[in-house]
Each structure stands twice: as C-alpha cells, then as structure tokens.
Amino acid sequence: MKQEEALRMVNISKYFPGVKALDRVTFTVNQGEVHALVGENGAGKSTLMKILAGALQPDEGEIYLEGEKVFIPTPQSAWERGISIIYQELNLLPDLNVVQNIFLGREHRGRLRVLSYSTMIREAESLLARVGVGIAPQTMVRNLSVAQQQQVEIAKALSLNAKILVMDEPTASLSETEVEKLFGIIRDLKSKGVTIVYISHRLEEVFRIADRVTVLKDGKCIGTYSIGELDRDKLVKLMVGRSFSETFPEKAKETGPMVVEVRNLSVPRILKNVNFSVRAGEIVGFFGLVGSGRTDLAKALFGFYPHYSGEIVVKGKTVKLHSPQRAIAEGVGFAPEDRKSEGLCLGLSVKDNCVMAVLDEMRSTFFLNRRRETGLVQKFVADLRIKTPHFYQRVQNLSGGNQQKVVLAKWLATRPDFLIFDEPTRGIDVGAKQEIYHLMRQLASQGKAILMISSELPEVIGMSDRIYVMHDGAIVREFGWGERVDEERIMYFAAGLHVER
Amino acid sequence: MKRVLVVLCVGLLFWIVLAGVALAQGWVKFLDSDKMLVDTSMYAKTPPWKIGFSNASISNSWRVFFARHVEYEASKHPEIAEFYVTDAQDNPTKQLADVEDLLAKGIDLLIISPATEAALNPAVEKAMEKGVPVVVVDRKVTTDAYVTFVESSNYQMGKIMAEWLAEKLGGKGNIVMLSGIAGAGPAEDRLKGAMDALKNYPGIKVLEQQYCEWSPVLGKQVMATLIQKYPQIDGVWADSALQGSGAIEALQEAGKPIPPVTGEDMNRYLKMWKEMGFEGVAVSFPTWQGQVAVQKAIDILNGIAVPRYVDCPRVIITKENLDKFVRMDLPDEFFMDSRLPEEWLPKR
Amino acid sequence: MLVALFVVAGIVSPIFYRPQNIFNVLQQASALGVVSVGQTLVILSGGIDLSIASIMATSCVFAAALMAGKNSMVIPITLFCLAIGALAGFLNGIITTRRNAPPFIVTLGTALIFQGIRFVYTKGAPFGSIPSWLRFLGRGGIGFVPASVIIFLFLALVMEAILQRSAYGRKIYAVGDNKVAALYSGINVPNIILSVYALSGIFAAFGGLVLAGYLGFGDNWAGKGYELDAIAAVVVGGTSLAGGEGGMGGTVVGVLLITILSNIVLLAGLPYQFQQIVKGLVVAAAVIFYSFVKVSGERR
Incomplete structure (x- = not known):
C-alpha cells in the first residue's frame, strides 16, 4: 500500500x-x-x-x-x-x-x-x-x-x-x-x-x-x-556514532584522598538515593538527559535543597549543606549551567565578579582592602588568561569563554576543595573550550575534586576519569577507572533502556 | 488584557464626561434661591429615626472637628435611634458605595459631605427618589435633588480676608496671595471672593499668587523664595492657616518685621499671632456647620420647613477678641471657633 | 548638568545667586536629600520604596507629640522615631523577600499602614511642638551653610563610602544587578534586601525629623510627594531603576537639581504647579540621556 x-x-x-x-x-x-x-x-x-x-x-x-x-x-x-x-x-x-x-x-x-x-x-x-x-x-x-x-x-x-x-x-x-x-x-x-x-x-x-x-x-x-x-x-x-576531532587533556594518573562522599541523597520527587564519591585530583563526569536530575544534584550539593535526606561527607566530616553560604564555607564551588542568568552579574565589572564570593574575606576592619582585592584579581586574570582591557570592564562585554573564566576565577578565589561545573563549555567556541578543558584538568592535578555535568557525550568521555549516568533522578550506572566506555553504552543507560532487560 | 484596557478606557471616558458636567453646570443658582423655604411635611416621621452620615473623609484636622460636631449633635437627640457614619477616605467611588450601603440599611435621612461635587449626584438623586431626604453639607453637589445645603460661604471668607488686608494697608501696598489646591472648590471660591474685593482697592498690587496645596512645608518654601524675589511685601493673603503658618515661619526667619497675614481659626495660627504679635485676622470656616446640618435634618424629619440654603456665619477674630479664642494649652491643629464641649474635643 | 542649571538659573533671575536664596535652596534640599540617600540604596538593590513620605509624616507627628517642646526629649524621641522608621522598612523588606511580592505594592501598603497609625494616634489633629534643638537641625545654620545640608552631605558621603568600599555595599550592587547570580555566589540575598529597606526606613524617619525642624510643628501630611521626588532625584542622578548601577554622587546632584528647579520656577514667576511639568521633563531627559550613555558605553 x-x-x-x-x-x-x-x-x-x-x-x-x-x-x-x-x-x-x-x-x-x-x-x-x-x-x-x-x-x-x-x-x-x-x-x-x-x-x-x-x-x-x-x-x-x-x-x-x-x-x-x-x-x-x-x-x-x-x-x-x-x-x-x-x-x-x-x-x-x-x-x-x-x-x-x-x-x-x-x-x-x-x-x-x-x-x-x-x-x-x-x-x-x-x-x-x-x-x-x-x-x-x-x-x-x-x-x-x-x-x-x-x-x-x-x-x-x-x-x-x-x-x-x-x-x-x-x-x-x-x-x-x-x-x-x-x-x-x-x-x-x-x-x-x-x-x-x-x-x-x-x-x-x-x-x-x-x-x-x-x-x-x-x-x-x-x-x-x-x-x-x-x-x-x-x-x-x-x-x-560520530567522528570528533576535539582533543582532551590527559587523564589523571593517580588520585588523592576522598573529598566528597554522598550517601543516599534524596530530595522528594527530585533525587532518589544518590550515592557517589569524588576524590582529590579526579574529574568525575555526570551524564543524563534533560530531566534526569543532574542539575538538581548539583543544586542539592550547593545547599539549594535544604530539606534533603541522606548524608554528605566533605573531607571526612558529615556536613549539613542548608544554604549556598554553608556550602561555600565547606569548600564547595558551583559554576552553574546558565552563565548569564546564574553565574555572573553582567552589569558589574570583572573585578566585582571575581571577588563576589569572597567579599567578606577582603575586608580589613570595615572597608575592603583594595590592594588585596586588585592583587587577587590580577593573579586570576593572569593565571586564567582572561582577556579584558582592564579590571573595570563590564562582564557583559566579554566573550563567552572569558565570561566562563571569570566564573572560574570567582570560585577559585574561595579556595574550594570541590568544584562543580554544570555544562562548562555551553555556548563557547572551540578554541576557548580547549582552554577551559585544560584549566579543569590543571585544577584537578592541583588536588581539587571536580564534578562535571555535561550533556555532550564526547566531552563527558574525553574529560572524565569516572562517569556516573543519571536517569529519573537516580544514578543508574557508574563507569569506573579504565572501564571501557563508549557513547552508545552511556546513551543506553541514560535513555533508560536497561530497565527493559 | 485587551478587556482590561477597554474597561479602563470606558472608565476614563466616564470620568471625562462627569468632569465636563461639573464644569458646565452653574452653581450660582444656590445663591439665588437661598431665601427659599422648603416644605418638608412630606418627610415628617415619628421617631425613632435612622440617620446616615456619609462623610468624605477625616484626613485633616478640620474634617475631624467637622465630623465631631456632627456626632456630638446627633448624640444629643434621643429620637435618633441609629446614627450610621461612613468615611469615604476622599474617594468618590467609595462614597457612592457608602451611600448605597446606608440606603440599604433603611435610613430615614441622609446627611452627606461629598468628596467631589458632581460625582456624588447619582447617590443623592437615588436617595431622593426613594423618598429619603438629603442634607448636603460643607461641599455642594451639582444636582438639585436635595432638601437643604448647609455651608459657610468660602467666597465670603476670602472676600472678608482681602477687605481686612486692604483696609489694614490703607488701600495701598504690595501683597502676596497663597491659595490652597488649584482647582479645589473652596480654594477657588476664596480666591474669587478676594479678587472681587480687591477690585475696589486699586492701590493694592498683587505681586504674585501661588497655590501651596494647603501644605505648611510648601507654604514655607514658597514664601521663602518670594521673600528673596520681592524686596517689599506689605501683606500676605493666605486662604488657610495651613500654608499661612508655614509662610509666617518663613517671614519670621527672614528677620524683617512680619507684615499683616490673614488666617483662620486654627489654633496654630492664633498661637503664632499671639506670640509674635504681628497684625492678623482670622476668619473662621466654621467646623460647626456639621452641627447645623444635623439640626436641619431633625427639622426635616419633624416636618418643619427648612431653608434651601444655609450659610453658617463665620467668626472674625481680631486683635481685640483674640484672647477669647486662642488656647496656648491646646494642640496646634484645633479649630477654635468650635461649639464642642471640652469632653468632645479630640483626645489623645 | 548641575553647572548648566546654575548658569540658567542666573539668567532667569539674578536673585538666585543671593546667599540667602542659596541658603534657602540648600535647606529645602536637605530633607529630600536625606530620604533620597535611602531611596538610592533600595533602587540600587533592584527595589523601590513608596512608603517614604508616610514614614516621614509619621516621624514628624511623633516627634512633635512626644518631644512636646522639651530639649531633654530630643535624643530619646529621635531614637524612637528612627526605630519606627526601621520597623516600617523591616516590614517592607520582610514581605518583599519572604512572599516574593512586588516592592511597589508592598511599600504602598506600608505607607497606608503608617498613615493609619498616625491618624489613630493623633485623632486627626497633631499636637505638641518641636523643641529648639530639633528646630536648629531643620532651620539653623553654621554661617551660610544650613545645618541640615551638612548632615545630608555627611550621610551621602558615608553611604557612598560604604557602597564603594565595603563588602556590604558591593553586595547591594550584586543583588541589584542579578539576584540569582548573587545567590549563587553565596550572598544572603534576602538579608541584603531586608537591610536596605530598613535603612531606607531609618533615613525616611530622619528626613521626617529634619522636616519637623524646618516646619516647627507636627503635620499629618509632612513629606507628601517626597517619595516620588526622591525616585526622580535618584533617577536623574543616573542610578538605574533596574538596579546594580549608580551611586550617591549622582543622587546628591539629582536632589539639588530638583530643588533648584522648584526655586527657579518660583523666581521666574511661573505658577508653582509648573515645576511638576519641568520636573517630569527633566526626568524624561535624564532617562534618555543615560540610555545613550549606556549604548555608547557598550560599543566600546
């Protein structure tokens, strides 16, 4: 017919x-x-x-x-x-x-x-x-x-x-x-x-x-x-199935002590019994499709769901992450998915954004110590190679890659032990992506524990030392050190096909 | 969204039409018919009575005193079984609803002090149609549908003030005029009375006339600037003690002798007058017109004929009788041409 | 802009330059100035405060009634009035943050509440009087400089220092620019918002005291219209109504500009109501001017 x-x-x-x-x-x-x-x-x-x-x-x-x-x-x-x-x-x-x-x-x-x-x-x-x-x-x-x-x-x-x-x-x-x-x-x-x-x-x-x-x-x-x-x-x-030409930095050769351990983390209707851990020096990738709860997990770790149940252990100490302030104090940093609406104050300067999370530390008596402030910003602008004409440039006038570096600088200023990146390279051109990848790996090798959420499979596979796959608010599969992993297998779990078998 | 816009537009149109009616209707006819007596036998009723008082607001001390007089007089008459009072908070729309409520309560008579002139016409017309007689007090409505209108002429008040000032200056001198709110009935009537009076004194020169929104702050600010502008100010005509008292402050701070300033029976003005000893006159805008309104209401329900228009006589306070009115122990904003017994004065 | 206005003012009327007139202008600018300092903080944080005028009048009425002309009462009652202002601001802040309600409506509601409070308290007829110390604050001067303007400029200077140099000030800018990003940076956004409204309430109460001193008695409607004048002054001073941009320097200029305009209108012999038109035009011109500055700034 x-x-x-x-x-x-x-x-x-x-x-x-x-x-x-x-x-x-x-x-x-x-x-x-x-x-x-x-x-x-x-x-x-x-x-x-x-x-x-x-x-x-x-x-x-x-x-x-x-x-x-x-x-x-x-x-x-x-x-x-x-x-x-x-x-x-x-x-x-x-x-x-x-x-x-x-x-x-x-x-x-x-x-x-x-x-x-x-x-x-x-x-x-x-x-x-x-x-x-x-x-x-x-x-x-x-x-x-x-x-x-x-x-x-x-x-x-x-x-x-x-x-x-x-x-x-x-x-x-x-x-x-x-x-x-x-x-x-x-x-x-x-x-x-x-x-x-x-x-x-x-x-x-x-x-x-x-x-x-x-x-x-x-x-x-x-x-x-x-x-x-x-x-x-x-x-x-x-x-x-694809042919991609992106190059990723070399993976970690060894890892340090456990930095973050999450046990039975649940948030009603959002997260179900999530268990995972991240060690110093490793980049752990989280993959999941839209609605899988990957961003919610990041938010929970950053204190946005104060009514979570389960246990979060940071550097061997059980902590209660009830607010972003608390999370920052425990050494957690979070570069959110939407840089423009969540990550940066676009109308403020590079300097203001860089010190935003550490304003209280920049004080000497009551007023801010300008020398300490500029010193900090100078260091990060140089270290991260942020391209800006001066510190007082509004962040909205920077390119996407440089904006992301400013977000990174903001978090590095807090000297975190554990950094969460949600879609770190979204909307960034290829050259800048490479730079961000290398910066992330560099941070890991300096002993930070890094959790990276991404919906780009090549990025997840190329960057992560270990991979967790999420589906319906739960972790459905972990791909451990050196385990064979390919895009098909990750997608298979992320799409929920394993349930059928 | 579109529907909301349409409603807004229609509302706006409605307003414009109402405002137009208000402007178009002459209000002078009150004065022509003021001698006329109204036969009220048809409204006669055996007590007990229910009377409703729809007040525009009690947003300033004059209105507070006015309302007290109404309630004081009502309290003296045991024939009044129920006396309902509503406060429209200066909002004519709310007042329309207030009147509806009062009518629904089955009142025998309505006393109304309208928030604006024309907007309350439908309310009083409806009451009269239902056979509920209406006493309008203080501010007028533009319809004929009422029994009597009780006020104290703002026109006369402004006129007397201006005449006093001109006489005091010997018919020659430069004056400044400070009015209330541009477009507000009482302010415009007082100004008109003053201007008519000044026509007879060609030697009086009006340097400037400004509206000060019945605000002491603005009165003082405007006067301070005018003092800079005009080296010689021989007299100040202020239509109320509100901006008047502010102006006196400014004149005092300028360090020159205070010229004659007109005012009203507000205690603040009287106190300043007594303390500073300048030439002053106070023409009252009687707060007890509220009391008269209640008396007329009782006449109506007794079937006694009432005048179509009642002009409550104002008191003129001069240097000679100042001490009879001023009370240094009472608050600034008390109105001293009062018929309230001590216990009815606003208490803290 | 201010310089241009000074020149224009002189052309309109040479009386403008008289020391006594300048004194008057500065004195008249002070109460508006003090409340505009508070309004600037609120607007920088992305809010708006319409309860200012009501708080001013409430503070003015309470000052007259409770001080009752006694200098010994000035300090305790001043503190009491400031506390009332803080309470009003706190109310604004708590409802705005907890219920996530639009500040426009919330502050309008607070204005009505405090209007009700002072009418209940005074029974419609304010009483008492203002003692000489407070009168000095409102109308006294040191040489040819009014005492009130010194206080206004001092407050503006202190707040500007706090805005630019303190962690708290920077947080206000961050919250005004992007509340979400500020939250994600570990800033306690609700607390910042709460505090700016409380400060604005305190400044408004203080502005009411300045006005009480200027006037010499309690007035139930003292400060009427100041909430909108303060917003106009802040906007003319280049602070963005969207928040996160601007400062006290601009506000000082805006306050002087608006007060001078009223003065010129009177000196020119125009009806006082004319100043509303002029004020409106100046605000519109300022908005257009800053939008151009912003666009050209972006292109750089």
Missing part, C-alpha cells in the same frame, strides 16, 4: 550565531503514521519542529504539505494549516478552565458578539470524548494532573482540526499507567487519520509506538528507517 505523503521538509538549514543548528535536513512524514524523531540533546530536533510550527524561519529549504509548497511565517498560520505542537512544557493557562483553554483566543460568539458558552462546553465535551478521556469541561486547569493537561492539549489540537500533531517528549513527566493511556490515545488518533510526529529520548517507547524513525545528529539527518529495520543497539549507534 503506497501511503500518501503528509509533510515533506526539504533541505532545511538554520544558522544561529556561530552554530549551524540544521544542515540541509530533509524530513518526510506519511499520512496517518506515527513518526519518531530522535537524536541527542542539541541534535536539532527542537529547531526543526519550531520551523514547522512557524516559530522560527529556515535560512534555506522548503516545506510541502500534502505535496503543496507552503510558507509558515507565524504559529497562527501553522494552526490554520492543521499543524499543532504539544510542547514538553505545556502551554495551558492554569487559572482558566478546560473550555476556556481549548477555545482561548477563538471563542465562539453568538449574536451581539456575546460568548456562547454553552456551545463551547458542548463542543469541548465532544472533543474530550474523541480523545477518550472524562475530564469535566469546567475544571480549572490548575487542578488537573500533568497527564490530564496533556490530554486537554490534545483536545485543543483536535479542535484546531490538526492533521499533523507534534508531541515533544510527551512522556517526560508521566507515570507508567499514564503513558499507557497516552499510547492508547495516540493509536486511536492514528486510526482516525491524524499524523503524529513523536519526539522522545526514551527509545523503548519509540520502539513501542512508532512506525518509522528519523535520526538527527549534529544538525544533520542521518536517515529515516522503518521500525522493523532497527533494534535498540543499532538505533543508539545511529544517534551517537
């Missing part, structure tokens, strides 16, 4: 400053199929779908709907053409009820432009029935579970006469039974002729629900496969 083509995106390219997010990607979806779109973080899945939704414009390429060439300049025009996207972060307004949400911005109006509420309620009921769920149409969205909200989003998409429904990580926060229910709905929609594009990290789900799979990697389309052609290992290989 030759299937009708619903959507064809041809040679789509999209450039962001310094990055080629999509490189001549061609993506074809047939009428009435469930088509999975898979790839690593940053492979280009979201960008491709944003282009389809009209939220972004491609720099080159064409889009065909049912064989007809179209332009999608705005999200509205995407709806009009029957394309609906359900994002991972649901887009409902919590303080309106289900009906109001479904018909938001296109309410039915009767005579005199008065809202005809009863018509809308009736229609909402029939839409919800089509999705196969029994939600009272006048419930406030705030009172619905995530799964129910998702069902409302699907009903909303149906009310827009969606012919193509894109679901971005729909199962990320659903329970087992809710997932089953969602799959039921998807199969039902499929039987009614709706085409579904299904984006997911969870490969086992892809095998259960998808008809065909398209794999993206580094902004390129690797290929489209019918599900029968693939098995798990093959799919993982397609996703991560």
